[in-house]
Amino acid sequence: MKIGCIQLNVGFGKVEENFARAEEKIREAATLGAEIIVLPEMWNTGYALEKLPELADVDGERAKAFLQGLAMELGVHIVGGSVATKKGDKFFNTMYTFDKDGKLVGEYSKAHLFRLMDEHLFLEAGDEMNRFALGDIEAAGVICYDIRFPEWLRAHALTGAKVLFVPAQWPTPRIDHWKTLLQARAIENQCFVIAVNRIANKVENFNGQSMVIQPWGEVLWIGADDEEVAVIDVDFSIVDEVRGRIPVYDDRRPGLYSMCQSPKQF
Ligand SMILES: O=C(O)CCC(=O)C(=O)O
Numbered sequence: 001m002k003i004g005c006i007q008l009n010v011g012f013g014k015v016e017e018n019f020a021r022a023e024e025k026i027r028e029a030a031t032l033g034a035e036i037i038v039l040p041e042m043w044n045t046g047y048a049l050e051k052l053p054e055l056a057d058v059d060g061e062r063a064k065a066f067l068q069g070l071a072m073e074l075g076v077h078i079v080g081g082s083v084a085t086k087k088g089d090k091f092f093n094t095m096y097t098f099d100k101d102g103k104l105v106g107e108y109s110k111a112h113l114f115r116l117m118d119e120h121l122f123l124e125a126g127d128e129m130n131r132f133a134l135g136d137i138e139a140a141g142v143i144c145y146d147i148r149f150p151e152w153l154r155a156h157a158l159t160g161a162k163v164l165f166v167p168a169q170w171p172t173p174r175i176d177h178w179k180t181l182l183q184a185r186a187i188e189n190q191c192f193v194i195a196v197n198r199i200a201n202k203v204e205n206f207n208g209q210s211m212v213i214q215p216w217g218e219v220l221w222i223g224a225d226d227e228e229v230a231v232i233d234v235d236f237s238i239v240d241e242v243r244g245r246i247p248v249y250d251d252r253r254p255g256l257y258s259m260c261q262s263p264k265q266f
Pocket residue numbers: 114117143144145146148169170171174177
């Protein structure tokens with residue numbers, strides 16, 4: 001299966017420019033043969049949180065129509081990164097996934113808000129999981145800071161996900177955390193991790209390093225520090241082989257872990 005990763009240069013608050021750029025890059029990835037295309041986090045607005053009242057996509061209508069139209073026209077699955085949305089009087093960081101028939105298979109709002117970038121002051125956290133299928137591929141999606149919560153990703157893996165998609169806006173100063181956490185999440189869950197970070201102009205500080213990691217932990221591709229459209233070939237059938245080699249799922253002892261829920265006893 002060919003995965004198109006779009007390490008987009010997201011303009012701060014430049015919604016029109018961002019839509020145009022995303023369309024150009026999605027078309028480029030499809031031309032290069034991508035069958036699943038993945039975008040980064042908050043690609044419609046960037047982190048223009050103070051401008052959300054004017055810029056956020058009301059009920060995600062624009063992003064959904066855009067992603068659905070391209071998925072159907074190009075015959076590709078699109079894991080649409082995430083966009084700033086407004087639902088009622090609240091704002092969210094929402095990830096939409098469309099299959100190649102144009103069906104909305106996943107809608108998820110970021111569950112863990114990143115205080116260091118003031119997300120909690122502007123956004124509401126989602127509290128639903130994000131499990132979906134792309135054809136016969138069992139998949140899940142989380143967003144950026146979510147990867148620091150292994151139990152959240154494990155919860156998705158336990159329901160049968162074999163690939164985890166991670167759109168992000170992960171800043172350069174902690175890029176080593178990004179790489180290590182993603183690799184660990186792939187190894188511990190014995191699944192593919194397909195993580196797409198953004199690139200920035202000179203003012204902001206995002207240096208890409210998107211990653212495709214297979215379930216044994218091997219990095220199949222790492223993005224450069226520039227805008228890039230890459231198409232990476234992956235074989236999802238190796239998930240079962242890796243899970244058979246070290247039967248982590250069978251060896252789990254959930255009863256033991258539930259005893260650790262209340263730290264008071266220690
Ligand atoms: O956890 C981190 O260091 C980065 C997270 C982040 O930038 C985000 O969730 O937007």
